[in-house]
Amino acid sequence: MRKRIQDIAKWLNIDAGNDGEKIVTGVSIDTRTIKEGDLFIPFRGEKTNGHQYVRQAFEKGASCSLWLKDEPNPPKDVPLLFVENSEAALQQMARKYREELKATFIGITGSNGKTSSKDILASLLSPYYKVQKTIGNFNNELGLPLTILSLDEDTEMAVLEMGMSGFGEIEFLSTLAKPHYAIITNIGEAHMQELGSREGIARAKFEIIKGFDSDGVLCYDGDEPLLRALVEKTPQLKSKAFGFGTGNDLMVKAIETTEKGSRFIVEGELNGEFFIPILGKHQVKNSLGAMLVAKSLGLSEEQIRKGLSQVSLTDMRMQLIPLGDVLFINDAYNAAPTSMKAAIDFVQTTSMRKDKWLVLGDMLELGEKEREFHEQLAEYIDENRISRICLFGPRMEWLYHRLAPKFSGRIIHTKEDYGKIIEYIKQHANEDSLILLKGSRGMKLETILRAFQQNK
Known part of the structure; x- marks a missing residue:
């Protein structure tokens, strides 16, 4: 972006x-990362007032700053723009800049797999277009406008992640970004306490079509009946379904997993064998939405095949990390029942190593059914295929009591002591061990991994 203050x-x-x-x-909202030429946006919250950092922003090279009209003592010697509301001003700037951009916009939402799908699609398109994507988890009412304002004027493809916790939030983001294409990865159980049911979650995610014009195309998880029902109720919508089941526009027929990634065969709008350097059946499914968008944009099967072979994901998503004799899978960025089951399923079915471990942390934001969701994991864990289990967090105590009889002497639980798990791994893991780390972001299971990285 290159704009005059008067613009x-x-x-x-x-x-x-x-x-x-x-x-x-x-544009910046944080003086720690501000760059020369940025417009600084101060926010006034309960604990801190961003206006006290405005002077520091200019010292670090800011060219201008917003200032709330009711905030006293504005500095007289620096360029200021006076606004009623910082958040509304940020969103309005993004809205106006979006109108000027010629890029194709692709929005991605879903209960799980948003970031992986974003990374897969951006990597797939990058050999053929100038692509920019959401950085980190800048996917909400502040993060999305900042992402839009960070786009270069000559960007050709903007891949935007859209997150939410309640009704109306995805609609707001969609009408701001006005995507040409959208992907709904799946419907899980996250945010159940705000949305009440999986039906509610599906309706909230489906709001992503609100920003479409008449040519907008939705690519969605066709294995999810709740999404199929919403699509059927929207006959004017252009849509493509992907998944494992028959009746999808793009279907997976077979998957082969190695330490290098996943080889899979598809039928439908694309046909043949493809490869992604990523582990997990669920990541193959995440690839399908990206493949449908790429085909809709005009890429050939061979171009899609080449793009997928170069995919890389943000850290902590089915990330293979060999440390000493032990092979870790760091999938600790987040967790909900759907993604937890998918990761467990991968470990249980892979032939990479025989000594298979699960290190699982609490799943958060599940509402009134959180105990049920944790206990249900016991049904997916096979005592004949999993060697040892370490459970972390107060909610995982529910799962511990379900599993302890089956895993006598092979399972431990701690509510908050990473050290107990670290020592258990040191005592029992060997050169044949594959250890999955999986939990919600707040559990910070990567702390366990760092202990082994420091000792490397």
Whole structure:
């Protein structure tokens, strides 16, 4: 982005002051990461007031800053734009910049797999287009506008992750981004306490089509009846379904997993064998939505095949990490029942190593059924295929009591002591051990991994 202060003032319908010709080349809400030429946006919260950092922002190279009209003592010697509400101003700037961009916008949502799908699609398209994607988890009402404002003016493909915790949030993000294509990866159980049911979660995710024009195309998990029902109730919607079941526009017929990744065969809109350097049946499914979008954009099967072979994911998503004799799978970025079962299934079915471990942390934000969801995992864990289990967090105590009779002498639980698990692994893991780390973000199971990385 390269805009004059007076251009941004026009977006916001306010006065540019005396420094209208000065150039803004980015937007920041954090002085720790601010770059020269940025417009700084201060937020006023319960614990801190961003206005106290405005002077520091200019010292680090900011070219301009917003300032709330009711905030006293604005500095007189720096360019300021006075606004009623910082968040609304940020969103309005993103809305106006979006209108100017020529890029194709692709929105991605779902209970699990948003970030992996984003990474897969961006990697797939990168050999053929200038692609930018959501960085980290900047996928909410603040993060998405910041992502849009970070796009280069000549970006050709913008791959945007959209997250939510309640109704109306995805609709807001979709109408802001106005995607040409959208992917719904799946419907799980996360945010159950806010949305009440899986039906509610499906309706909330389906809001992603609200920003479509008449040509918008939705690619969705066709194995999910709740999504199929919503699509059927929207006859004017252009859509493509993907999954493992028959009746999808793109179907997986076979998967072969190695330490290098997943080889799979598809039928439907694309046919033949493809490879992704990623582990897991669920990651193969995440690839399908990306493949459908790529085909809709005009890429050939061979171009899609080449793009997929170069895919890389954000860390902590089915990430293979060999440390000493032990092979870890770091899938500790987040967890919900659906993704937890998928990761467990991969470990139980892989032939990479025989001594298979599960290190599982609490699943958060599951509402009134959280005990039931934790206990249900016992049904998916086979005592004949899993060697040892380490459970971390107060909620995992429910699963511990279900599994302890089957895993006598092969299971431990701790509510908050990483050290207990670290020592257990050191005592019992060997050169044939494959250890999965999987839990919600708040459990920080990568702490266990770091103990072994430091000793490497």
